[in-house]
Amino acid sequence: MPIIKKLKRHLEEFVSSELTPLSDQGLKPGVHPYAHLRPQGLEKNSSDRSSFEETYKTSYSHGLEQIYALETVDVKSIRVLGSSSEKENLQIEPLVEYSDFDLENQLEFPFKEGQSSLDSFLLNEPLSVLGFSKHTENNLRRLEKNRIQDLLKIDLRSLTHVKGMGQGHIDEIRERLNQYIAGKPLYGCKFIDFESWVKTLLPENEKKKVFIVLDYFDLSHLISLSPFESVELRKLTVEKKQEWLEDGLDGFRTDEKKRYFEDTFKHVLESLIVPWMRQRQGMVYGYELEERFEKLSLNRSSFKKAWAFFQKIYQEKGNLIDSFLPNSKGLYFADRKIHENFELVNQKALSYFYSQEAEYPFNQLVDYILKEFACRWQGFKEGFVAKAVRSSPSLEFKKEKGILLSYLK
Structure with missing residues (x-):
């Protein structure tokens, strides 16, 4: 058979052949004498040796080398499941330092002197x-x-x-x-978030009684009840509901809640109200104060409800602001010094009205008062005397022939 004969002839030539020096065979030093017998693709030389990975890739391939490629894993990059390499801060950057905040008192408000704004x-x-x-x-x-x-x-x-x-x-x-x-x-x-202010005063217990109190002031949307709790409230008798209302009000009137409300109300006044009053000579009427609070409210529709809530619980008699600002007959003052100066000017103005029929042009009366105080080397901020006379609860004013006249009530 031709194939067998051909193989036999090649074998005999290989056995009978004698090895000769590399130089006689025309081979270069470093080249294996039988390199010509190697299969194609396995040639290599001393100057460019392929790695083991390249050898097995060229000798055998199953098409999945990229999937099963060897990788070097850095152990330091392994981290515990559920942890984060960066500090988790709820995506909220703190804008205020709390180093002076007393953690023991959970109802302490973070006040800062001299600021004209509030922390929410x-x-x-x-x-x-x-x-x-x-x-x-x-x-x-x-x-x-x-x-x-x-x-x-x-x-x-x-x-x-x-x-x-x-x-x-x-x-x-x-x-x-x-x-x-x-x-x-x-x-x-x-601005002032009055609904949030009410929430800061919520008692931690007796959720259903708290709901009844808030519902009384049309603020029940500030707290949520489970379906079972809602059904239980609907089944209450009128007498039982009134009893729970009184118990709920007592929960808002604890010493801690009262102290917190007073501190926060004072801070709101000092930060947002008093600076505004000083721009008006330090004296305004009660209705003007309420209008100012409403204007500063974040949600004006809830202002009157929250104001009635504060009034009922923390100041049942008189105006809510009476305990926090010096006042006289519906007029409120930024501080006691302004109140004292107002009383001085008012007394001096009344001293010019020797009878019920006496009257003075307004500007003339103001000039008289300024000159009299100047004689005693006592002065006031520009416009203060005019504002004090105009705000006097004992005087009335009318305009005749373009002149504003002042007279006793």
Whole structure:
């Protein structure tokens, strides 16, 4: 058979052949004498040696080399599941330092002297407004985290080491918190969120009684009840509902709640109201103050409801502002010094009316008063005397022939 004969002839030539020096064979040093017998694709030389990986790729291929390619894994890049290489801060950048904040008093308000703006009342709202699951809320309270600002000051990664808190609970906290505060200013606020202010005063217990109180002032939308709790309230008798209303009001009138409300109200006055009053000689009427509060309200539709709520609970007699600003017969003053100066000017003005029929042109009366005080080297801010005389509760004014006249009431 031709194939067998051909193989036999080649074998005989190979056996009978004698090896000769490389130089005689015309081969270059470093070249194997039988290199010509190697299969194609396996040639290699000393100057360019292929790696083992290239050798097995060229000798055998199954088409999956890229999938099963060897990779070098940096052990340092491996991290624990559920942790983050960057500090989690709820995507909220703190704008205020809380180094001076007293963590022991959960109802303390972060005041700063001389500021003309407020930190949002939202920071001091209780955790119940976020609608956490009972398990999550109880765990946070166990850690003494009772207000929204408490959550903003912690690193969520630390909660993974707390018994009963898992990644699912942390995700719940982050999601609910971000949804609740999305788009709302937290610091340096120029307006007053009265609904949020009411929420900061919510008692932690007796949720159904709190709901009845808020419903009395048409503020029930500030708190949510379960379907079972709603059905229970609808079944209450009128007498029982009135009883729960009184109990709920007492929950808002604790010493701690009263002290917190007084502190926050004073701070609102000092930050947003008193500077405005000083631009008006430091004296305004009560109705002007209420109008100013309404104008500063973030939601004007809820202002009157919240104002009635504060009035009923914390100042049943008189005007809500009476306890916070010096006042006289419906007129309110920025400070006691302005009040004293007003009384001096008012007394001096009344001294010119020797009879019920006496009357003076307004500008002339103001000049008389200024000259009399000047003789005693006592002066006032420009425009103060005119404003004091005009605001006097004992005088009336009428215009005749273009001249404003003043006379006794």
